[in-house]
Amino acid sequence: MLAPLVVVKMLWAAALVLAYIVLCVAVYWQYRRRHSPVMVAPKTWLIAYATQTGYAHHLAQHTAKTLRLAGLSVQELPLAQLTAAMLQQAEQLLLIVSTYGNGEAPDSARLFVRRVMAQALPLTGLRYGLLALGSRHYPQFCAFGGELDAWLQTQGAQAYFDYIRVDNSDKQAISLWGNAIAECTHCQNVMPDAWQQSAFSSWIIQSQELLNPNSLGAPVYYLQLTPVNPSHETWQAGDLIQLHINDQQPLRDYSIANVTSDHIALLVRLQYRPEGGYGLGSGLLTQSALGTEVALRIRHNPSFHIANNQHRPLILIANGIGLAGVLAHLRQRVLQASARPCWLIFGERQRAVDYFCQQELEQYQSQGLLARVDVVFSRDGESLRYVQDVLMAQASELQQWLTQDAAIYVCGSLQGMAQAVDDALKDIIGQQQLDMLSQEGRYQRDVY
Ligand SMILES: Cc1cc2nc3c(=O)[nH]c(=O)nc-3n(C[C@H](O)[C@H](O)[C@H](O)COP(=O)(O)OP(=O)(O)OC[C@H]3O[C@@H](n4cnc5c(N)ncnc54)[C@H](O)[C@@H]3O)c2cc1C
Numbered sequence: 001m002l003a004p005l006v007v008v009k010m011l012w013a014a015a016l017v018l019a020y021i022v023l024c025v026a027v028y029w030q031y032r033r034r035h036s037p038v039m040v041a042p043k044t045w046l047i048a049y050a051t052q053t054g055y056a057h058h059l060a061q062h063t064a065k066t067l068r069l070a071g072l073s074v075q076e077l078p079l080a081q082l083t084a085a086m087l088q089q090a091e092q093l094l095l096i097v098s099t100y101g102n103g104e105a106p107d108s109a110r111l112f113v114r115r116v117m118a119q120a121l122p123l124t125g126l127r128y129g130l131l132a133l134g135s136r137h138y139p140q141f142c143a144f145g146g147e148l149d150a151w152l153q154t155q156g157a158q159a160y161f162d163y164i165r166v167d168n169s170d171k172q173a174i175s176l177w178g179n180a181i182a183e184c185t186h187c188q189n190v191m192p193d194a195w196q197q198s199a200f201s202s203w204i205i206q207s208q209e210l211l212n213p214n215s216l217g218a219p220v221y222y223l224q225l226t227p228v229n230p231s232h233e234t235w236q237a238g239d240l241i242q243l244h245i246n247d248q249q250p251l252r253d254y255s256i257a258n259v260t261s262d263h264i265a266l267l268v269r270l271q272y273r274p275e276g277g278y279g280l281g282s283g284l285l286t287q288s289a290l291g292t293e294v295a296l297r298i299r300h301n302p303s304f305h306i307a308n309n310q311h312r313p314l315i316l317i318a319n320g321i322g323l324a325g326v327l328a329h330l331r332q333r334v335l336q337a338s339a340r341p342c343w344l345i346f347g348e349r350q351r352a353v354d355y356f357c358q359q360e361l362e363q364y365q366s367q368g369l370l371a372r373v374d375v376v377f378s379r380d381g382e383s384l385r386y387v388q389d390v391l392m393a394q395a396s397e398l399q400q401w402l403t404q405d406a407a408i409y410v411c412g413s414l415q416g417m418a419q420a421v422d423d424a425l426k427d428i429i430g431q432q433q434l435d436m437l438s439q440e441g442r443y444q445r446d447v448y
């Protein structure tokens with residue numbers, strides 16, 4: 001048995017050692033804070049955005065420009081580049097984020113969610129304002145914005161105002177954002193009415209070719225439209241058009257399938273409304289008489305551009321009308337002097353009727369632009385039915401293409417295809433490598 005005095009002494013010694021360790025950790029922490037590189041200058045307004053189709057970026061640019069004109073120090077960056085250390089240094093943060101998929105973060109912010117939002121960070125020194133972009137058309141309205149707001153609150157950050165939700169670029173909500181940032185930044189000239197996206201112009205429907213007569217699926221048309229007035233619009237592979245139906249209806253997006261600027265080519269699947277009649281957008285485009293004028297604008301879609309992948313081999317994966325986005329990239333490659341090869345993986349229902357643009361694709365194959373083509377049909381009784389089945393069956397080929405620096409582009413349906421492709425890629429190369437590809441811009445998606 002130890003004497004009570006010895007026990008007390010031992011307890012004291014232990015307490016002293018513990019206090020010493022705590023002191024050392026605190027000193028080290030202070031040292032780390034002081035000597036870590038300054039990533040956010042004091043009093044700077046950080047403006048971070050997460051976007052899929054560019055609207056959040058557009059608003060971030062206007063917000064940043066407005067604050068800079070008022071003489072404030074501003075640092076604007078994609079959410080993907082915002083690190084935990086920067087969040088801890090920052091004092092004032094404005095966030096503009098959209099929601100994508102099924103209530104998720106846009107692709108470019110997936111890593112931020114997994115790496116930063118998975119942590120507990122003391123952010124009591126941070127104040128922030130948040131604009132969440134979304135659409136009430138989706139059940140999880142502005143879900144990612146809400147998640148980000150809740151996470152910031154949990155870390156002790158203080159909101160300047162309740163986060164603002166925007167339904168499909170609703171002007172009133174954008175105006176609220178203008179007022180809110182004017183108040184928290186003490187900026188006078190915030191005029192969100194002037195932050196309009198580009199105007200609509202009139203285009204004439206020149207042709208509507210039915211691509212899949214007798215298909216089990218809904219009709220798909222190849223459309224060509226020319227501008228009423230000489231157009232100065234420019235676009236590149238990956239961009240979309242936004243079709244204006246009327247002021248009450250949200251705009252409809254369609255992937256542009258070509259890159260020459262004399263006309264716009266689209267692949268449109270005619271939709272039927274449950275209550276009867278055609279879908280408003282697809283009906284207008286495919287069932288109107290030739291010569292009909294429609295109002296549209298180009299929506300630049302950086303998350304599906306070629307960007308740094310211009311000199312890389314491409315693995316192009318599409319189902320159905322997703323072929324539009326893939327065609328645009330192939331057609332862009334044709335114009336490129338020394339194009340690296342592409343691998344097309346395309347899925348539809350029946351080879352006899354649903355192999356859209358077969359002639360053109362076979363031509364690219366014979367020219368060597370398409371080094372490999374895997375076309376699969378889900379209703380022909382073959383063993384490989386879907387594009388994700390091709391990936392699994394060709395796992396080592398995929399690895400080889402990736403070793404040769406290939407980039408992956410996925411275009412088509414979110415339900416059923418995009419998630420299954422994502423899962424197959426994770427199975428084959430692992431989450432970490434997929435994250436890395438995403439970070440390097442080598443995994444791009446235009447899925448809806
Ligand atoms: C990025 C992107 C690219 C696309 N590319 C193509 C393509 O290349 N080819 C193609 O055929 N289709 C494409 N679509 C689908 C297309 O935008 C339309 O959703 C589709 O044509 C059905 O619209 P509709 O007006 O014909 O049908 P409707 O039956 O009139 O619309 C379906 C329902 O959805 C609502 N709705 C439709 N679109 C939207 C929207 N954008 N926001 C909010 N609510 C909406 C309508 O109010 C209605 O309730 C794409 C969609 C996205 C998001």
Ligand SMILES: Cc1cc2nc3c(=O)[nH]c(=O)nc-3n(C[C@H](O)[C@H](O)[C@H](O)COP(=O)(O)O)c2cc1C
Nearest residue numbers: 051052053054055056098101103134135138141142
């Ligand atoms: C495929 C797809 C999925 C979407 N999913 C959601 C969603 O789950 N919840 C939501 O509120 N908005 C959703 N939206 C709407 C977008 O958030 C909205 O269009 C936003 O303005 C896009 O901003 P961005 O261009 O910055 O990405 C979705 C849009 C698309 C194209």
